[in-house]
Amino acid sequence: MDSHPSVRRDLALARAALDSGSPAEAAGPLAAALAIAPTLPEIHELLSRLAARSGGGLDLFPAAPHAPVGHVAARAHLLAAAGRPEEALPLLAAASGHAPATDWAGLPWVADPALGLRIEPDVLARTVMRLCTAIGDPAPADAVPALQPYLAVVRHAVAAHGEHGMLLGAGSALARRLGEVHLAVDWAGRGARAQPSKLGEIWLGYAFRSAGRTPEALAALRRAVAYDPDDLSVYADVAATLADLDRLDEALRWTELALERDPAFDCVVHTAHRLRFRADGDIKHLVSLADFVRDHPDDAHEHTDLEECCRNTAWLGGMPAGAPLPAGRGPAGAEPSADALNRLLRVATTDWAHPPAAYDRALGLVLVQPGELLGMLGHPVVTGSGEPGSLEIWACLGLLHHGSEQPWLDSDRRRLLLGLLDGDPDRVSQAALFALVTYAWVDPEARADVAAVVAGRLTETASGPAARAVAEIALAAPGLDRPARELAAATIRVPEVPRQRQKGRSLLRWRRD
Known part of the structure; x- marks a missing residue:
């Protein structure tokens, strides 16, 4: 049993409620325990007792927006026990999106190859796309093992629906986030050939970039622009890819083209300021980007351009390494508590x-x-x-x-x-x-x-x-x-004469992973 005291307590409460014929009183403790130890056998044993009730216990965990994550996972497992795993998987994926490093999906019903065969490919594609949005790009390293079961479901589904472009593209996006770049390229390429589209080329371009195949990424993104010349976010992608190829002048022209259409389009603004800073090193571009971020709090999605430009730069991203100045002075105000x-x-x-x-x-x-x-x-x-x-x-x-x-x-x-x-x-x-x-x-x-x-x-x-x-x-x-x-x-x-380190003092060091 999980050693967490609250899990032991919640399981005891849930078991007592079920033994006394009060299943409704077991729901809350079970959901709480599931949120901490989602694969603990004792929890699933009690869930199976609920599943054996008339209605499968689903009434105790009704579908509701903004429900606690343990509640959502409990409903997913009860749906799977009721023979409806294709309805359960999107709920479990939502739990993984909430806490990606937690092993929500490490259970037999998720690993069953039949799940990938019976779930509608459109449903699975949408589920995977929502999961990708939630987990970041790339996924946190500690979350990769917990997310692998979803990639296995996609593998099983691709085996049955190998020409479904949306499924292949979404699967590519997940594979790329989990470090499976060769699989990402394979699936995205198959998807773009099976169902040519702007989104298919974008997925392929991203897969190529992750694999280090930058010229091929650029070609795919240019094809995406041809599908939809009004999608300015792709202009930002093209510009970033050109910059990766050290074709900075071309990259800046792409941002200028996009800004002529919409000077406040967030993806392009962020990319343009980052590339301008890269071109001349003037922090005025980063200050302008910071102003834009402050004035546009509701951007379409989170951007990291400002952080990336400031990283490892003295005072922009942290204290510089080097010998510190002397402390210098005594207390200037009240004694702090x-x-x-x-x-x-x-x-x-x-x-x-x-x-x-x-x-x-x-x-x-x-x-x-x-x-x-x-x-x-x-x-x-x-x-x-x-x-x-x-x-x-x-x-x-x-x-x-x-x-x-x-x-x-x-x-x-x-x-x-x-x-x-x-x-x-x-x-x-x-x-x-x-x-x-x-x-x-x-x-x-x-x-x-x-x-x-x-x-x-x-x-x-x-x-x-x-x-x-x-x-x-x-x-x-x-x-x-x-x-x-x-x-x-x-x-x-101007070269400095090295100053002797003060005894007992350590030089400042970056705290970067």
Whole structure:
């Protein structure tokens, strides 16, 4: 039996309810246990007792929108026990979409080859497409084993319906997400030949890209455009594929063609800004993309272009590796409470997706008073952190969320952060400067002011030992003028004399998988 205490408790309650002739009282505990241990034999033994009732127990788990995942899985298993596995599989797939790494489908009725033969290929194709949308592309590595049973169902179905284009294409999409790229290419190619269509060519193009066959992917995506010249999402796919072939000028022309038709089409906007940044390295493209993301919260689907462009870049995606600045100063505010320190420790990290994500992550620190945030800057827990500079950064980012209703130029948060820039460069002034830069990313009205502050700080430190540290932050600042940006770039290019590591201090390292 599963060792989870709640599973043992729920099973005991369900068994007692069934023994006393109260099956309705068993439904809730069974669903709760199923959500934690979906393949536990004891759970399915009790479900079989419900299935033996008149009506098969389905009345206890009625179909309902937004039902708990355990409820959905229980209904699926009861449908399968009633001889209706083709109705059960979409429900089980919905559970897998909710928690892909959980082994929802590792059961005999799913593995039975007869399921792939009896389920309608259109139904299976739609089920697989919904599952693909839910699990991501690619699927998380820890979810691949739990999702393999669905791929087996598709294999059985393809054996019976080998010319069904939609089934082959959807199966290709699932195979690709699970790392079966050769199978993905085979199925997508068969589907595109059996039933030529725009979607078939898109599936084939994606399969070729996953297999590293980029020229063939490009050809398939161009054929998809020919089927439907008004589908601008395919233009974005073509542009991305051209970029993979280092044909960046052509790629940008495809994005321009699409933007002429619809300047706000999300897929193309994201792709265009990413490729423009790749072409010239100017962060103005990423800032514009961040503005677009903020102004269009209801995009058709999630995009990762901004995160990918910021990844592993100093201050855009996290703290740079290298020797930290000195701690520098004593406590500047009130003694922080244990709760305040715990909140800071919970949000602190050395990396983030992009500056707006860092701003959002610090939102929880609005519950810590500004005086306590200032007090943390000299607290031993902060100054002695194993990641020097990290906790100071998050304390300063927390200040941005206080007095947010105040206009930036007259705000307390601006005044406090500017005050922390006084004196010689240290970890606190570095953190304050990054907080100002981060705010410029999320508030266009603050950009000119922050750019002026950053340029001034850059000039002040240009010949000192902290010049490189300041220059790296400056290059992340929106709206920095060309002379300041050139000065920052030149400062970073000048070789530094290595500084001796402080005893007991570790250099900053990326926390990337």
